[in-house]
Amino acid sequence: xxxxxxxxxxxxxxxxxxxxxxxxxxxxxxxxxxxxxxxxxxxxxxxxxxxxxxxxxxxxxxxxxxxxxxxxxxxxxxxxxxxxxxxxxxxxxxxxxxxxxxxxxxxxxxxxxxxxxxxxxxxxxxxxxxxxxxxxxxxxxxxxxxxxxxxxxxxxxxxxxxxxxxxxxxxxxxxxxxxxxxxxxxxxxxxxxxxxxxxxxxxxxxxxxxxxxxxxxxxxxxxxxxxxxxxxxxxxxxxxxxxxxxxxxxxxxxxxxxxxxxxxxxxxxxxxxxxxxxxxxxxxxxxxxxxxxxxxxxxxx
Amino acid sequence: xxxxxxxxxxxxxxxxxxxxxxxxxxxxxxxxxxxxxxxxxxxxxxxxxxxxxxxxxxxxxxxxxxxxxxxxxxxxxxxxxxxxxxxxxxxxxxxxxxxxxxxxxxxxxxxxxxxxxxxxxxxxxxxxxxxxxxxxxxxxxxxxxxxxxxxxxxxxxxxxxxxxxxxxxxxxxxxxxxxxxxxxxxxxxxxxxxxxxxxxxxxxxxxxxxxxxxxxxxxxxxxxxxxxxxxxxxxxxxxxxxxxxxxxxxxxxxxxxxxxxxxxxxxxxxxxxxxxxxxxxxxxxxxxxxxxxxxxxxxxxxxxxxxxxxxxxxxxxxxxxxxxxxxxxxxxxxxxxxxxxxxxxxxxxxxxxxxxxxxxxxxxxxxxxxxxxxxxxxxxxxxxxxxxxxxxxxxxxxxxxxxxxxxxxxxxxxxxxxxxxxxxxxxxxxxxxxxxxxxxxxxxxxxxxxxxxxxxxxxxxxxxxxxxxxxxxxxxxxxxxxxxxxxxxxxxxxxxxxxxxxxxxxxxxxxxxxxxxxxxxxxxxxxxxxxxxxxxxxxxxxxxxxxxxxxxxxxxxxxxxxxxxxxxxxxxxxxxxxxxxxxxxxxxxxxxxxxxxxxxxxxxxxxxxxxxxxxxxxxxxxxxxxxxxxxxxxxxxxxxxx
Ligand SMILES: Nc1nc2c(ncn2[C@@H]2O[C@H](COP(=O)(O)OP(=O)(O)OP(=O)(O)O)[C@@H](O)[C@H]2O)c(=O)[nH]1
Ligand SMILES: [Mg+2]
Numbered sequence: 038x039x040x041x042x043x044x045x046x047x048x049x050x051x052x053x054x055x056x057x058x059x060x061x062x063x064x065x066x067x068x069x070x071x072x073x074x075x076x077x078x079x080x081x082x083x084x085x086x087x088x089x090x091x092x093x094x095x096x097x098x099x100x101x102x103x104x105x106x107x108x109x110x111x112x113x114x115x116x117x118x119x120x121x122x123x124x125x126x127x128x129x130x131x132x133x134x135x136x137x138x139x140x141x142x143x144x145x146x147x148x149x150x151x152x153x154x155x156x157x158x159x160x161x162x163x164x165x166x167x168x169x170x171x172x173x174x175x176x177x178x179x180x181x182x183x184x185x186x187x188x189x190x191x192x193x194x195x196x197x198x199x200x201x202x203x204x205x206x207x208x209x210x211x212x213x214x215x216x217x218x219x220x221x222x223x224x225x226x227x228x229x230x231x232x233x234x235x236x237x238x239x240x241x242x243x244x245x246x247x248x249x250x251x252x253x254x255x256x257x258x259x260x261x262x263x264x265x266x267x268x269x270x271x272x273x274x275x276x277x278x279x280x281x282x283x284x285x286x287x288x289x290x291x292x293x294x295x296x297x298x299x300x301x302x303x304x305x306x307x308x309x310x311x312x313x314x315x316x317x318x319x320x321x322x323x324x325x326x327x328x329x330x331x332x333x334x335x336x337x338x
Numbered sequence: 339x340x341x342x343x344x345x346x347x348x349x350x351x352x353x354x355x356x357x358x359x360x361x362x363x364x365x366x367x368x369x370x371x372x373x374x375x376x377x378x379x380x381x382x383x384x385x386x387x388x389x390x391x392x393x394x395x396x397x398x399x400x401x402x403x404x405x406x407x408x409x410x411x412x413x414x415x416x417x418x419x420x421x422x423x424x425x426x427x428x429x430x431x432x433x434x435x436x437x438x439x440x441x442x443x444x445x446x447x448x449x450x451x452x453x454x455x456x457x458x459x460x461x462x463x464x465x466x467x468x469x470x471x472x473x474x475x476x477x478x479x480x481x482x483x484x485x486x487x488x489x490x491x492x493x494x495x496x497x498x499x500x501x502x503x504x505x506x507x508x509x510x511x512x513x514x515x516x517x518x519x520x521x522x523x524x525x526x527x528x529x530x531x532x533x534x535x536x537x538x539x540x541x542x543x544x545x546x547x548x549x550x551x552x553x554x555x556x557x558x559x560x561x562x563x564x565x566x567x568x569x570x571x572x573x574x575x576x577x578x579x580x581x582x583x584x585x586x587x588x589x590x591x592x593x594x595x596x597x598x599x600x601x602x603x604x605x606x607x608x609x610x611x612x613x614x615x616x617x618x619x620x621x622x623x624x625x626x627x628x629x630x631x632x633x634x635x636x637x638x639x640x641x642x643x644x645x646x647x648x649x650x651x652x653x654x655x656x657x658x659x660x661x662x663x664x665x666x667x668x669x670x671x672x673x674x675x676x677x678x679x680x681x682x683x684x685x686x687x688x689x690x691x692x693x694x695x696x697x698x699x700x701x702x703x704x705x706x707x708x709x710x711x712x713x714x715x716x717x718x719x720x721x722x723x724x725x726x727x728x729x730x731x732x733x734x735x736x737x738x739x740x741x742x743x744x745x746x747x748x749x750x751x752x753x754x755x756x757x758x759x760x761x762x763x764x765x766x767x768x769x770x771x772x773x774x775x776x777x778x779x780x781x782x783x784x785x786x787x788x789x790x791x792x793x794x795x796x797x798x799x800x801x802x803x804x805x806x807x808x809x810x811x812x813x814x815x816x817x818x819x820x821x822x823x824x825x826x827x828x829x830x831x832x833x834x835x836x837x838x839x840x841x842x843x844x845x846x847x848x849x850x851x852x853x854x855x856x857x858x859x860x861x862x863x864x865x866x867x868x869x870x871x872x873x874x875x876x877x878x879x880x881x882x883x884x885x886x887x888x889x890x891x892x893x894x895x896x897x898x899x900x901x902x903x904x905x906x907x908x909x910x911x912x913x914x915x916x917x918x919x920x921x922x923x924x925x926x927x928x929x930x931x932x933x934x935x936x937x938x939x940x941x942x943x944x945x946x947x948x949x950x951x952x953x954x955x956x957x958x959x960x961x962x963x964x965x966x967x968x969x970x971x972x973x974x975x976x977x978x979x980x
Contacts, residue, residue, distance in 0.1 A: 041581055042647045044369050044450055053649035054608040057593040061662050061703070086606070086649070088637040090598040172441045176426025179440040195427050196437055199775045200464040200686050202471040203764045204608070205700055209773040223452060225443045231361060305357040310397075330428055 045232055052220040053086040054204060055183060059218050060093055062208035063165035070096040072108040073284045074240050075169035078229050079221055081238050084119055091120035099157055100127045101149035103138055103286035105262050111241050126157035138288040139267055155191050165216045173225045177330035183222050189213035193334050234300045243281045244303060246295040250274035257291030370578055371452045373469045376479035377489035378458035381510040383436050385548035386455045387420025392555040395444040424455045437462055439469040448574040458489055463733040464686035467778060470497050474578045475504035482515045486528045492719040495536050501758045504576055505541035508569060513547040517560040535722050544569050583646035586611030587671035591702035592664045596651050604635055604651040605660055610761035613645040619669035622660045623747040628669050629654040663704040665747040673762050676784030677745045682737050685730035687776035694866040696900035699742060701765035707743040707903055714738060739785060751780035771895050803883035807841045811880035812977055813905055817892045817952060818915030819944050820930055821922040823961050824889040827915060830970035832887055843879055845872055846889040860941045866897055873901035880909055893943045895950040913973060914955035919944045921962060
């Protein structure tokens with residue numbers, strides 16, 4: 038019997054619709070896969086969209102070499118489970134110059150992520166790239182269309198976005214231009230967690246609390262994930278019960294002290310907290326107001 | 339009010355007590371999608387910021403940032419400027435206006451909300467329509483000091499046009515009129531009169547101050563004369579028929595054919611209406627073939643029934659022809675099929691609508707070529723009068739007839755009983771050159787039932803005709819400036835073909851403008867129609883097996899592209915006679931450039947009307963590097979495939 042669909046069921050259907058439109062209307066799509074919880078949900082939706090076929094596009098991980106080890110493990114497994122090709126791209130120049138988050142600050146993100154992404158998209162000639170950004174994350178993202186156009190140099194022009202009516206998406210573009218597609222635009226952080234719970238989606242264990250070695254730096258709790266982390270004078274990693282609300286490069290991602298070891302507990306903690314999700318990311322802090330918009334104009338995802 | 343000492347982020351008691359119970363309840367909350375709209379500076383963004391703030395959706399760190407931002411770039415001195423929570427683009431914050439829609443999300447104990455904050459500036463109307471197209475409710479704001487303005491009317495009209503049924507009239511900035519009841523009542527009365535004209539019979543009026551918070555979530559002591567609901571109470575309780583689509587007959591536009599191996603062929607799509615079960619009889623539209631549903635396949639297992647709003651993959655019992663663009667529908671109640679329509683169109687591009695130009699039309703999963711006639715009328719949003727119009731400019735709304743190059747499955751956007759068919763009745767128009775979305779429209783009805791017009795089946799095929807002539811039909815489309823040498827070279831080409839027993843025919847200005855097109859002048863619209871007719875004639879001639887040579891300036895890419903689309907694959911050969919303006923002007927065989935320079939000839943290509951150079955012509959003839967004879971030889975070689 039027909040019944041009222043839940044909010045999550047509607048969101049799921051909407052996202053699947055978007056993913057299929059892209060496959061039908063673009064030449065060479067790719068899914069940006071960052072191994073975080075949003076990527077996990079997006080990948081799951083792609084599997085649903087094309088079942089029983091595997092999703093007809095590869096996954097692309099723009100690697101910085103500084104992700105948490107646990108992320109690399111899940112990345113390889115998730116791609117294999119989905120039956121999808123996994124492309125890993127590392128910016129050669131950043132590698133040669135030894136760009137790292139400790140010595141190079143914002144340049145680290147710029148070269149590994151922003152430049153790396155552009156290089157990878159150019160290298161493989163992808164004309165459409167799925168990304169797992171949500172509108173509730175940040176105020177310039179709240180303004181972005183589901184189908185977001187990029188010039189041949191990957192720039193975003195926020196003042197000149199295409200109208201996007203109903204669920205009709207215009208995927209036409211000139212040679213060299215590309216589209217970023219955000220199938221989970223309308224999901225909130227809570228939606229993501231609930232969906233992970235209801236669909237039993239595997240996520241990186243770092244989202245759950247466990248005793249882990251950390252040092253405190255500039256007000257952030259940084260996990261010492263491998264031996265590359267230079268310790269400052271007097272810094273001694275200590276074991277604390279921590280978890281992460283968002284995952285990126287380990288030296289740039291702040292942990293929270295927590296005892297939440299199950300999904301329900303994580304969700305509960307998230308709902309009781311009074312600070313926003315991206316607060317733990319050093320990257321959003323460095324340029325202040327409007328920084329995300331600026332990054333996007335320059336080609337950050 | 340407007341104190342920031344309130345508790346900041348909301349926590350429902352149940353979250354701490356029993357998270358699983360909370361989550362279950364949360365999952366089953368209903369959802370309301372709404373927009374705020376109205377004139378510039380009426381306080382839309384401020385109101386949304388206030389709603390987010392009052393429903394405790396603002397985190398501590400966000401609030402700190404807001405306080406700092408308010409002091410720095412806010413419009414309210416030292417006080418909190420709630421609009422800054424929503425106006426997220428740098429340009430918006432600098433100018434204190436909204437440019438594009440912001441989508442924000444919030445939840446109360448009763449409901450979830452997605453709110454789209456739309457811009458008030460007329461310039462950004464297309465962004466308002468973007469937000470409105472998916473909304474269930476519109477909050478129309480009015481500045482209590484200013485009353486009903488043009489943009490209030492335009493937005494109300496657009497909201498009603500896209501089918502928003504629930505209208506809230508929020509008379510805002512009551513703090514600036516001392517909460518004066520009569521000011522409020524006057525505005526409500528004014529609005530009521532206007533609303534009736536556009537068919538809005540029912541709306542809920544609320545006196546508020548988004549800035550101070552009166553009647554937003556808390557009932558205000560400043561308006562003792564008002565006993566209706568607060569805005570939040572209304573938003574939380576208003577009925578929305580989320581499942582109106584369920585009652586419709588089954589329909590699913592096919593997005594993608596799923597073919598993992600030879601044994602599986604499924605059709606994937608988002609069900610737009612009704613329900614479907616294995617065993618149901620279905621019809622594939624436009625082809626009209628029928629079949630039976632075999633299974634409904636999903637990642638989570640086969641379904642015994644699926645319904646509107648779900649994305650599924652359907653397999654059928656028969657190997658019927660069905661692909662992207664087809665609609666799978668209940669066999670006894672399929673959508674209609676037509677290729678000529680009347681529609682309301684909202685124009686969204688700086689470049690005005692060009693009647694006769696071919697645009698892409700996307701409706702559900704169908705993309706076809708379409709051209710619009712000159713509008714029957716445009717609507718004056720201020721008076722709702724129907725104005726005579728030759729075109730539609732940016733943000734204009736009008737009614738026009740349109741023709742698609744092939745029949746499409748559709749439904750009227752609004753049925754007579756008021757049912758909305760957004761999926762099969764709403765479309766967008768895309769410029770074929772710039773790829774921009776230039777318009778949006780809502781179909782009214784088909785102009786005639788094209789099901790009844792069958793092509794006269796021809797016993798003698800075009801292949802047979804061409805075969806008899808021992809040649810491949812082609813359209814050699816010469817394009818270039820006046821005096822570039824099109825006619826001269828075209829004539830030489832014809833002579834050579836004739837000598838080789840090839841059957842050709844030359845169409846040029848002289849033999850067309852004097853007869854078939856003698857009713858046309860040289861305005862952009864007429865030039866397009868000129869080319870369209872020539873294209874059609876050329877195409878008929880290729881059906882007859884001829885090699886057609888045309889010699890028209892044909893300055894616009896879009897029209898040349900239109901003719902290319904008319905022709906069979908590979909038959910259109912664009913020949914760019916490339917002569918620089920300076921050279922053509924110097925030759926000036928007919929003395930036309932001189933006249934144009936003197937201002938005696940208007941709309942002359944190259945002088946006061948543009949020539950759009952072909953981007954990828956099949957042949958480019960540089961007349962500064964070869965003679966007309968050499969050029970003709972090149973072209974003939976190309977045509978005959980040597
Ligand atoms: N006194 C008072 N000022 C208000 C109220 N609502 C908004 N304002 C002020 O009016 C100005 C415009 O407010 P916005 O919220 O940016 O207006 P808007 O309708 O979103 O404007 P656009 O999106 O650019 O069309 C700002 O300075 C607000 O602080 C109100 O209820 N009372
Ligand atoms: Mg605004």
